[in-house]
Amino acid sequence: MARRAYEPERTCLGCGRKDKQARLIRVAVSREGALKVDRFSGRGGYLHSARGCWEDFVKRKSHFRAFRADISRSAREKLIEELSEKYRE
Numbered sequence: 001m002a003r004r005a006y007e008p009e010r011t012c013l014g015c016g017r018k019d020k021q022a023r024l025i026r027v028a029v030s031r032e033g034a035l036k037v038d039r040f041s042g043r044g045g046y047l048h049s050a051r052g053c054w055e056d057f058v059k060r061k062s063h064f065r066a067f068r069a070d071i072s073r074s075a076r077e078k079l080i081e082e083l084s085e086k087y088r089e
Contacts, residue, residue: 007022009021012046012047012053013045013046013057014054014060017048025049025087026039026045027079028043029071033069033072034075035071036079043067045066047083051084054080057080063076
C-alpha cells in the first residue's frame with residue numbers, strides 16, 4: 001500500500017475551519033504590531049482567500065492565541081485592505 005504525501009493543515013483565523021496550508025494565506029505580525037502577508041518571518045496565522053473570512057478575522061478575538069500579541073482592530077482592518085488589493089475574488 002502506497003503512502004500518501006503528508007500535506008500540512010492549518011486553521012483559518014477567520015472561519016475557524018481547517019484546510020491545506022497551501023490553500024491559505026499566511027499573515028505575520030511585525031515587531032511594530034502591524035500585520036502583513038508574509039510566508040516566512042515572524043509569528044503567523046492563516047486565512048482563506050475569501051473576503052468573508054477576512055471580515056470574520058477582524059471581528060474575532062482569537063488573534064491573540066495565533067500571534068501571541070494583542071493586534072489592534074485598525075491593524076487588522078489595514079491587513080484586509082492589503083488583502084483586497086492583492087487577492088481580488
